Amino acid sequence: MKKRIRFNYVEKHSPILDNPGLWKYPGSEAHRYSSLSYWTELAVKLEKACFDGLFLGDALGVYDTYGGSKDAAVREGLSLPIHDPTYLIPAIAAATKHLGLAVTCSLTYDHPYAMARRMSTLDHLTEGRLGWNIVTSNLESAARNFGLDTQIEHDTRYDRGDEFMEVCYKLWELSWEDGAVVQDADSGIFADPSKVKDIGHEGPFFRVPGIHLCDPSPQRTPVLFQAGSSKRGREFAARHAECNFLNAITPEETRHLISDIRSRAEKYGRKAEDILFFPRVVPVVGATEEEARDKLDRYFSFLSTEGTLALLSTWTGTDLFGYTADRLHAFVERKSGGNAYISDYLQRAHPGKQWTIAELARLYAFGGMGNVIVGSPEQVADRLESFIDETGADGFNIGYISRSESLTDFITLVLPILQQRGRAQTEYSEGTYREQLFDRGPYLPASHSGKKVKL
């Protein structure tokens, strides 16, 4: 039987999602990002379509690499304003029953005692539908606004992250034993003190002697997502991640990352199937291929070149301000070989053309670090299926170009085909987010690092 393809939908508590200029697109709903109704309506729509989850990105700083200034980010609404995504979860949970809810939280400027409490609270309120996308932050401005001169060194951030997770595991998995909360009115015992343990953690980064403030939530540890692609980041993923969000451009790179992280995970006694991989894709679908290409052209007409360059500058850590077309072309080619699908499409459409900066920006636009897939419903469905089968991935994080239109297209045109082919679910199974993703119990498996910590 062919593997079921899992789908998370990607959003950000911000006016746009890596689609600079598209807030101007008719019906984009950019202005609704801070309104609860946008989020509850979105969640209901995703649940009706049987998406596995909603994946909320985040950033704690400003995209200010381009020209060394925040101005482009402000002007473009580029990941700014960016509100705390964790507060969307409770309202969405109240409006839905099954949808998984994965939220990005950086651990670098936080403390595990507070973070563990937040996550347990949310896992309780969602009745076990919480996922945490663990990030370590990579924006200079975040470090400065949290009072540092510059960022903590990259690998040290991950060392601290390992210990941060160790503290969380102790609080989530060990502090309150099963059966600690008895609520026995006859004996007058709410919880049994002999089953509630001080964790006594002492390490180079943290000292947490006491008990967890929350009783065990339905999953104890939320489903752990991670997206690091550096060597140290992959090592972190191999140890902690249950779901991995990939930004690789090509199937080859995707396959390589998956196999690398899976083999690193074996060192920790984990199995290949213990980690699910979700490459990011951005489908552009029309009734026919022609229509899809027209749609992409229409999207391009709203694209902001400056916004795209500002996005690329922050992603690559290279200030592209003032680049000539030639220099930019060389940079994009060198950095990644371009976005194969968009590049191919543009070059076929305009063979031998001399690219302008605005046109070059399109080579990277929308897909960003993931793939834009353009085509008829069948073409997109075929491409998604073959991408899974070629790479060993387990599902997709679905991004969008037009906030409402792209998702509606995907739900009405592509998902029914994948459902008919038996590759996408048509109803939810029971249980927590972890149970739905892995078809096993609500807790971390015994092979996971979080189950191996000791007091």
Place this chain on the structure above:
Amino acid sequence: MKKRIRFNYVEKHSPILDNPGLWKYPGSEAHRYSSLSYWTELAVKLEKACFDGLFLGDALGVYDTYGGSKDAAVREGLSLPIHDPTYLIPAIAAATKHLGLAVTCSLTYDHPYAMARRMSTLDHLTEGRLGWNIVTSNLESAARNFGLDTQIEHDTRYDRGDEFMEVCYKLWELSWEDGAVVQDADSGIFADPSKVKDIGHEGPFFRVPGIHLCDPSPQRTPVLFQAGSSKRGREFAARHAECNFLNAITPEETRHLISDIRSRAEKYGRKAEDILFFPRVVPVVGATEEEARDKLDRYFSFLSTEGTLALLSTWTGTDLFGYTADRLHAFVERKSGGNAYISDYLQRAHPGKQWTIAELARLYAFGGMGNVIVGSPEQVADRLESFIDETGADGFNIGYISRSESLTDFITLVLPILQQRGRAQTEYSEGTYREQLFDRGPYLPASHSGKKVKL
């Protein structure tokens, strides 16, 4: 015209609210504390009754003073488990339209850059219904679990708190000017960079150079609550609080605190009416006085003596474990003169009685630092009115003994009388929490410290 009495209802994201043992009371709903439906149903009930707000308490540590151990707190469900209350806000906001939502957050183990973002996010999602009860934490175990050897010294916590607030004010009030977010599709400008300012804050405790990550929320600064009663705490309140939550036992003490804080506030150029005072009361209402007293007796039969002593130990910072009845009696009398209403009631009921420890615990039980008011609907309404008129307070934080029953009694028996007398509102006015509480604009008044910060 007599002053309108404002009502907030007090809750905690925990099995009980300072009413040890009452989780056993039939219909107490103690087990529902981690369930969203409990909170949305409660909020709908409060809104139907035209309460001004829901006030959510919090603690970041364990009540472990009694016997130097967490055991009593665990056994009694005494402020433990205690989940993050901020995550109740979005779901409640989605279920209601008018109810104000005041939440307790400690600033002592947090950073203003993260806190300001959380508050702005919530003020956006609630469409301007957020209040923040600022606390500095006073539990040793919180300090230790956040990695400190012991608590930051009391007055230093407040000094740090003053600067913490200054950073928040700069982010909320000054970073994004009015009109910064233009969303003008013609010019392609989402927000105007010339109106988004770095705050450039440098102080002894914090350095925050950049811009706020959130655009201005409906109130910019949430309605600020505070409850400190120490001299330094009152100074903090005089500078920052718009609403003050009082735990004083007697009308005399309440009046004294109100007049002290109001005169301190004048130093900062504020007016007496710039701060609203909410003493905490716990009404026990029956159809007749007799019924109310029977109800209180029934509540007492569920009261846990150990839980009450554990609560008292943490509140007073004195370990009462092993106290004899005489020693405890002397302690309670010395500490506060006892709870006048309960004490009076018990002594009238049992003149000349030798008190046991269990009986003494009742002198403090339920009311805790506030007042238990026992009587017929008219008696309770009279008492609330006269308390306001005697003390200069502006409303009440209403606590409960039985989670569902107490509130239902108050709503069905007492509020209608106060509404008929024109002292309690029968419908909401339009606007934000601040507009509803103060009958003026959505923002801090010009006289408030938060409006006087400069970049």
